[in-house]
Amino acid sequence: MQPIVLVIEDDDAIQGIVEDALREGGFEAAIAKTGEEAVTLLKGRLIAYRALVTDINLLGRFNGWEVARAARDVDPNFPVVYMSGVAAHEWPAQGVYNSIMLHKPFAPAQLTTAVSHLLNGLLAVGSNRA
Incomplete structure (x- = not known):
């Protein structure tokens, strides 16, 4: 069975x-299209998500920083990868410990x-607050 990664991104492309x-x-x-939807899925624990990939600027009430903190409330070691083109500079202050920021555009x-x-427990270059 493939590991399931929860992706929060509102841009279809x-x-x-x-x-x-x-x-x-x-x-x-x-x-998930919104932060609220993602938090509901994470806290519901109906699916064993292995990692979170989130944009920072999301539709709705929660941003990516808040979704990542909610994921860490569920599991303090939950792997988090952030994606952003405009909010990446906030990552050192807003990002959860041991996360990775990818600046848009990035290579797949x-x-x-x-x-x-993150799933293998390795700290990649550019990880937050190693």
């Missing part, structure tokens, strides 16, 4: 790229490498 990259990297992507292989590193 980017969502498709992320989903394809994860599939090609051996993961299954579950998609960077995403699968980041998720793999």
